[in-house]
Amino acid sequence: MDGTKRQRRGNTRQRIQDVALALFAEQGYEKTSLREIAERLDVTKAALYYHFKTKEEILVSIFEDLSRPIDELIEWGKAQPRTRDTKREVLRRYGDALTGAAPLFRFMQENQATIRELSIGNRFKDRMLQMRDIIRDPDASLTDQVRCVSALFTMHAGMFALQDVEGDPEDKRKAVLEVAIDLVTQAHAGPSPAANA
Amino acid sequence: MDGTKRQRRGNTRQRIQDVALALFAEQGYEKTSLREIAERLDVTKAALYYHFKTKEEILVSIFEDLSRPIDELIEWGKAQPRTRDTKREVLRRYGDALTGAAPLFRFMQENQATIRELSIGNRFKDRMLQMRDIIRDPDASLTDQVRCVSALFTMHAGMFALQDVEGDPEDKRKAVLEVAIDLVTQAHAGPSPAANA
Amino acid sequence: MDGTKRQRRGNTRQRIQDVALALFAEQGYEKTSLREIAERLDVTKAALYYHFKTKEEILVSIFEDLSRPIDELIEWGKAQPRTRDTKREVLRRYGDALTGAAPLFRFMQENQATIRELSIGNRFKDRMLQMRDIIRDPDASLTDQVRCVSALFTMHAGMFALQDVEGDPEDKRKAVLEVAIDLVTQAHAGPSPAANA
Amino acid sequence: MDGTKRQRRGNTRQRIQDVALALFAEQGYEKTSLREIAERLDVTKAALYYHFKTKEEILVSIFEDLSRPIDELIEWGKAQPRTRDTKREVLRRYGDALTGAAPLFRFMQENQATIRELSIGNRFKDRMLQMRDIIRDPDASLTDQVRCVSALFTMHAGMFALQDVEGDPEDKRKAVLEVAIDLVTQAHAGPSPAANA
DNA sequence: CATGAATGAGCTTTCATTCAT
């Protein structure tokens, strides 16, 4: 009638997820109450329970929806030969996936302690380990394995720890990717002569 | 008389900090209640309040005590010339500092969302930025700046993300340090030809 | 089904206010705990918080509901000419208003120290000052101003300090009103020759 | 050695009473914690317990010390003949007593609900009733009895409700006393023709 | 004459969750 509730029908589930993720990412999972989510949506707490069985289920559903690109990347990566170029492509695609689900990843990164006790904790960890196993040579030296983990963390760090650094976001993205690819490349190249300096 | 309360006098404050840090690191700050801390120590909640004014103050006091080595490192680092060798030494010392305060750093890493709203949030961020500014060349390329941040994150990641990786802890420590030093070295060397491959 | 919870739906808010006021007036605001209010109503403490945001809000809501007659009296009084007859009528109406909200006024009187720090503290004081300004001649002698304040206090005192005095309540009411009106009358009459005796 | 604790020996009991009364009068009895009193005195809570057995005992001791003038006045009053001049003198002396123990009386007035449950509650009430019985004619009309109570309340009101009124404090004191004496005088004069207007 | 350390009881408030309508 007055447009206030326009766009409101049928997509409440989606709107709950959006608001919840925004608040979870901003304040953390524990500090975000269902009351707060409901208030922002101008519905009652009970309405949330019509759409989701528990608070945790809201988070799980968000995770499932947004982490699908990563799943697909993992699946794709596993099917490829373990060449240097594959790894580079994996990192490129990983960068895209992270960008697409930035708030979720920011949330996962900043709420590890909380998430560990939740059902998605292990699932997230599994994905990370699978990513790691795609870009590292299983029999490589410890140092090279570290380089791979480091490449992954560099991508994450780049997403969040560089937010307050001057410079064009796109340039930063590129620089981060470059460093990550470098790391994998060096890992692939075997014992780096530079490290012996 | 029965030894149960032996060692109880005069060090309660310290014991609170120890138990609190262990629980904070294990379960997160929010999920750890004062009741839980008190129970583990076999004292009442009110006893905690005799030693600390608030829950947050417990955390702050732990942070202050354990992060002193980092403060000293920062002070030392700022007084040194910005040579490659200085940076390597900084990373080495940083590794030691992290090892000495591992639970605290694990906690800070895994509870960022929570900590952001606490008084130590900014203090921690400041320290990280100061560390970054010690090992990066302020006018270097974006890529090289990323390498520096990455070196720092590699050290952190190495402390925690490698816990479930096979191998001798001491070897892992060395590998992590090597990769971090490599990154800083490359940043120092200027445009890396390897990155252009 | 068993009648125990009969009359329970839809009027809980009102019942909370009733019980709260009774307890506040009997024991004071601080000494009355939400547990006590909840127990008397046979609901949980949390139920109180469904209807009121804080303990203070319960008191505020009571104050707002019950002090409306006084507000209306003040409004009416301000619109009248400042004649002796107006003042007498004001006191008569004030007596009615006090009787209608006796427990609230008894509470306000006996918990001044507490109320001063609460949000209604100033609002109450304002009302009293406005009442005073309605019945006193602004440029009258100090003595006559005191007479006016005294008239008001006499009404209050009459409500509560005479409770344990023998005599028919209605007679007491009349006597109190008479003395108060006398005071205002004398104030209106200007310098009283009786006072010089 | 440094004078900080000078004047500190032997009068701690007195200092506790002073600070306690100031805080009780300012914030109320319940809102004033022993911690607060101790902090203001720069001693520990336990020290208070060396001087007084309970919180209530601090109040009782203050009451006993400061209300002695009223006791003496009551004793004196009872021994006098019930003439009009006696009553006037009683009111005059009562004014002096009130002035001398203003914070205590302010406290008693503003914390009635609290005090009612304390041991001094009845004692205070008794004193008030005795005062009343000294200045009222026991067989007078209800109206005249109200005048007497009103005279007493006028004295109290004058002490506190006139604080924010413009004018010299001494003038206000006199005006209050004048009105109170007037009231008693009228009560003494029997049926007032003025009241029949 | 006082402190340091602690307790037990209680407080206000918040939360995730439920369910009849």
Added chain:
DNA sequence: GATGAATGAAAGCTCATTCAT
């Protein structure tokens, strides 16, 4: 597809009080 009303559990915190030293 949602609301109104409520609950049980727990949280952080404060208080008056105690007692060995």
